Amino acid sequence: MSMKKRYFFVLIFFVFVQIFGQNQKIKVFLSCRCDDDFLKQNTLFFDYVRDMSLSDIEVFVFEITNASGGRNYTFNFNGKNNFINKENKINAVIPQNISLNKSREILLNTYKLGMASFLSNTDYQNEIDVNFTNEKTITDQKKIDTWKNWVFEVFGSFNLENEQSINEEEFNLGFDIDRVTDIWRLRSDFELDRSIKFFSGGEQNYSSERERIYFSGSLVRSISNHFSTGFFSSYTKDTFRNLNSQIYISPALEYNFIPYNQVLTREVTLAYKLGYNIYNYIEETIYEFEDQKIFNHSLTLNLRFREKWGSIYSYLVASQFLDLPEQNRLTLNNSINLRIVRGLSLRISAYFRFIRDQISLPKGEASVEDLLLRQRQISTNFQNRISIGLSYTFGSIFNNIVNNRL
Secondary structure (H helix, E strand, C coil): CCHHHHHHHHHHHHHHHHHHHHCCCCEEEEECCCCHHHHHHCCCCCEEECCHHHCCEEEEEEEEECCCCCEEEEEEEEECHHHCCCEEEEEEEECCCCCHHHHHHHHHHHHHHHHHHHHCCCCCHHHCCCCCCCHHHHHHHHHCCCCCCEEEEEEEEEEEEECCCEEEEEEEEEEEEEEECCCEEEEEEEEEEEEEEEEEECCEEEEEEEEEEEEEEEEEEECCCCEEEEEEEEEEEECCCCEEEEEEEEEEEEEECCCHHHCCCEEEEEEEEEEEEEEEECCCECCCCCEEEEEEEEEEEEEEEEECCEEEEEEEEEEEECCCCCCEEEEEEEEEEEEEECCEEEEEEEEEEEECCCCCCECCCCCHHHHHHCCCCCCCCEEEEEEEEEEECCCCCECCCCCCCC
16 A cells, blocks of 8 residues: 555544544533523533434433422433433522522533432543532521411512603502412412503594502311312402402312322312302492302312423313303313424413303493403303414524623
8 A cells, every 4th residue: 555545544534433433522411591501611621412302312301390489490311322221310409589690500510410320430530520508507507497488479560651642640569468388388378469551543532541459378288198178268359250259268188199298290180169259349240139148169170291392381271150050161271392303392281261150240241442441351151362383493403602792
């Protein structure tokens, strides 16, 4: 073989090694409803791919709101190829009032810790740095809770919009109180909403004023890893629904077909409520009542799944007035996000309501002003909404680079 041919084959060999050597980095598919760019840019030891079928390690991060208003994150790690049969799961808690930078650091450290188990006993373990914080300090911090699991939130907003022929003012105030332990959950909510609108149409002027006051309280107790029971109550004033006041009290029983400790990834519950309602109406209703006392009951089936193929959330509620069984309602609400094939995802959201229980409708026909300004509830037998979307992504399999210019 001539010298030129030898040099040529040596050059081809080094190019081959260089090209394929770059792809020896571990390929990771990361799915997280968080600042995943921050996680990727601080772990460029890995190659991040857009499609999980191309990865060596799949990382799915599931989140749920905790008792204090913060977020609980669960990192699920699944190995493939050279990491087959390797799995890991690790949790992180982000408090409600923590800064964005601090929360990102907590998630990053949790992510690194979960990945470390995959790199042990491999050629990559020499690239790992392990640090320990003061264990006593962490233990002491966890013991201190001056608020004894009580969480308070106060909120409000004011909106003003003016045009030549339209004036709108809206404001709302509210507060939430929660206390959650392993056995008990206490929740209380208050909200005041008020809206004033004025429309000028030449010779015709229209005005609209709506007010809603809502207060609710609930106390729920865990009976077992599958059963819970509770007591619910509420007070409502709503000019749109012709309610001068509504007082509602109800005991409830819930069964979870899947243990409650798996709620982060899957949940199938069936709940029954038996309620007593005291109505006082603003105007006489179509059934000729100015006030009314009536029992109702409801059955709710709730499903929630968060898996690597996507997520599904759906609930079905059937309710009925016991004294007026023909007055009933059926509500189906669905939200689906599915990964179908490589790069193709399907998103569906829909709700269907079959309405036969509008006992508070005011007597008489609605005026044009009521219809245009939606000042009061209008009779209907159903209410539906459907949204369907598809997305397909193709091109480079890698997504390591972040560029936020302009």
